[in-house]
Amino acid sequence: SCGICVEKCPFDAIEIINLPTELEDDPVHRYGENAFALYGLPIPEPGTVTGILGPNGIGKTTAVRALADELVPNLGDYGTDPGWERVLDRYRGTELQTYIERVQAGEITIARKPQYVDQLPAQFGGTTIDLLESTDERGALDDYIDRLGIRPVVDQPLDTLSGGELQRVALAATLARDRDFYFLDEVSPYLDIGQRVTAARLIRELADEEDRAVLVVEHDLAILDLLADSLHVAYGEPGAFGVITDPKSVRNGINEYLTGYLSNENMRIRPDEIEFHEHAPRETSKSTPLVDYPALSKSYGDGEFSLEVESGTIYESEVLGVVGPNGIGKSTLAKLFTGALEPDEGDLDFRLDISYKPQYIEIDQPMRVDAFLSSITSDVGTSYWNTEIAKPLQLERIMERNLDDLSGGERQRVAIAAALSEDADLYVMDEPSAHLDVEQRVQATTAIRRYAENHDETVLVIDHDIYMIDLLADRLMVFDGKPSEYGHAGVPQEMRAGMNDFLRDLDITFRRDERTKRPRINKPDSQLDRKQKKQGEYYYAP
Ligand code: ADP
Ligand code: ADP
Numbered sequence: 001s002c003g004i005c006v007e008k009c010p011f012d013a014i015e016i017i018n019l020p021t022e023l024e025d026d027p028v029h030r031y032g033e034n035a036f037a038l039y040g041l042p043i044p045e046p047g048t049v050t051g052i053l054g055p056n057g058i059g060k061t062t063a064v065r066a067l068a069d070e071l072v073p074n075l076g077d078y079g080t081d082p083g084w085e086r087v088l089d090r091y092r093g094t095e096l097q098t099y100i101e102r103v104q105a106g107e108i109t110i111a112r113k114p115q116y117v118d119q120l121p122a123q124f125g126g127t128t129i130d131l132l133e134s135t136d137e138r139g140a141l142d143d144y145i146d147r148l149g150i151r152p153v154v155d156q157p158l159d160t161l162s163g164g165e166l167q168r169v170a171l172a173a174t175l176a177r178d179r180d181f182y183f184l185d186e187v188s189p190y191l192d193i194g195q196r197v198t199a200a201r202l203i204r205e206l207a208d209e210e211d212r213a214v215l216v217v218e219h220d221l222a223i224l225d226l227l228a229d230s231l232h233v234a235y236g237e238p239g240a241f242g243v244i245t246d247p248k249s250v251r252n253g254i255n256e257y258l259t260g261y262l263s264n265e266n267m268r269i270r271p272d273e274i275e276f277h278e279h280a281p282r283e284t285s286k287s288t289p290l291v292d293y294p295a296l297s298k299s300y301g302d303g304e305f306s307l308e309v310e311s312g313t314i315y316e317s318e319v320l321g322v323v324g325p326n327g328i329g330k331s332t333l334a335k336l337f338t339g340a341l342e343p344d345e346g347d348l349d350f351r352l353d354i355s356y357k358p359q360y361i362e363i364d365q366p367m368r369v370d371a372f373l374s375s376i377t378s379d380v381g382t383s384y385w386n387t388e389i390a391k392p393l394q395l396e397r398i399m400e401r402n403l404d405d406l407s408g409g410e411r412q413r414v415a416i417a418a419a420l421s422e423d424a425d426l427y428v429m430d431e432p433s434a435h436l437d438v439e440q441r442v443q444a445t446t447a448i449r450r451y452a453e454n455h456d457e458t459v460l461v462i463d464h465d466i467y468m469i470d471l472l473a474d475r476l477m478v479f480d481g482k483p484s485e486y487g488h489a490g491v492p493q494e495m496r497a498g499m500n501d502f503l504r505d506l507d508i509t510f511r512r513d514e515r516t517k518r519p520r521i522n523k524p525d526s527q528l529d530r531k532q533k534k535q536g537e538y539y540y541a542p
Helices: 060-067 084-091 095-104 117-123 128-133 141-147 163-175 193-210 221-227 250-259 330-338 369-374 383-390 408-421 438-455 466-472 495-506 527-535
Strands: 037-039 049-053 110-113 181-185 213-217 230-237 241-244 289-293 296-300 305-309 312-315 319-323 354-357 426-430 458-462 475-482 486-489 510-512 519-521
Touching: 049 193, 049 221, 049 250, 060 181, 060 213, 060 241, 084 095, 110 163, 117 163, 128 141, 128 163, 141 163, 141 193, 163 181, 163 193, 181 193, 193 213, 193 221, 193 495, 221 250, 221 466, 221 519, 230 250, 296 330, 305 330, 312 458, 319 438, 319 466, 319 495, 330 354, 330 426, 330 458, 330 486, 354 408, 369 408, 383 408, 383 438, 408 426, 408 438, 438 458, 438 466, 458 466, 466 519, 475 495
Parallel strands: 037 241, 049 213, 049 230, 110 181, 181 213, 305 486, 319 458, 319 475, 354 426, 426 458
Antiparallel strands: 230 241, 289 312, 296 305, 475 486, 510 519
16 A cells, blocks of 8 residues: 555545555655655657646646656655666556656757746746747747737836736747647647637647647636546545556546546545536526616726626625626726726625625735634634535635645635625626636535525626636626727626627637536537537526
């Protein structure tokens, strides 16, 4: 056995039915006594996009450092300098052997897109084009600049770019290189759905047309599904140990992940299955309106951006999803509703108490998480609060930490908890999926949904993760327009009509996975894609 898990996982992270073979062997790498241990390695293959699906802190970066020859795996002997020979011995006869031989011979070159694109401006001074031109090794840069829509910002200094612009610049800079192996640590952060789909298609082309090996970590499952050919599920206990499974087909891998059971490994990684609905939720006879709001308009400066909002109704106890591209006015609307901004036209005489989780969280005080949350509600520490808020948002282990040294994902969870802990008539969540890994998204979704249902609360959720919107929303408000110029917010609609409006604009259709009913993006111009467009059914089964 691995010495960590004998029969029952002491971390309660996984239910061990049979010890997976990976855990019977020595780890691939262990950082030290009682330190993190990694089991299993992903296999980069030319012409293939390989995905890794799993929480952060599970060893994905460690694995990539081994594949990039930055770390020689010690096979668990952490005091020694093992050398590649022993690693090669271990993998003789497997697909990794060829790869390792090439690594040893210094034949593998790698390009890497880091996870935290916000740090780019600190690493490269200068303008965007300076950075981009230094990476143009295949003559493909111009095409990437155009298709990723970053032409308007190329002459700007990097430190003036938004998160979404930095993400696209980082992607262009990585893909433009001429390397054997590309590692992309998350593609979707800060991008809207259209941008995510474009990024996925560019990455696919690199594998399909240039025969490169690509390895991606991605937490937006609709995008991972579109991107990858095969995937490794990563599971274990973040910070303690991680297991990277043998590759599975992308369809099967995501399905197994959602059902919570890995069949080859005979391993349950989550007690509950995550379920999707093939058919749109039935139109419900709506309860009492929480608020009828009038048509609104708001513009910034001398009309550089203007937003028009159609009048509409938000009902009590509903979760209203809000979707649309970046820069179209979604946060502006949230700020109008909260009263942080005054509309130019339309009278918002709400008298509603609104609890608002902003997109970017500005809690930078040297204050402990428990003290901060206790300043919002006296429920902190009660069994009700622990079960409904702290546990699903995994706050227990960070309650004693200071707000100013939390990671992005930890901050996001504290902010969601803070927003849900307030007593309010309407809860507005601006991008709750940001910075969360796939498992945390599942848990945050459950926490928000359960909170709304158990307390008959009304929630407005703005997000780009279509799985999160699908699982959370009862109805949908769709924004369209021209980003950064004008936006139009439509009337809240039933899910089917809303999804159709939204996806028609994006020219994307979804089919349903037979087994889990989860939505999968259709290949453009495939038979299904054409049929559904003709029927006008972009998302739900007719
Ligand atoms: P992921 O990429 O999945 O988020 P990492 O591979 O970065 O995970 O890290 C896995 C675990 O290994 C983390 O708990 C991290 O703290 C630990 N770790 C990473 N590098 C080292 C190191 N040099 N020494 C000790 N522990 C490390
Ligand atoms: P979204 O939330 O859909 O990404 P926002 O509501 O944040 O969009 O922004 C819509 C547009 O308004 C963007 O072009 C943004 O740059 C601009 N904008 C947002 N806030 C301000 C402001 N305070 N002053 C001027 N322009 C702004």
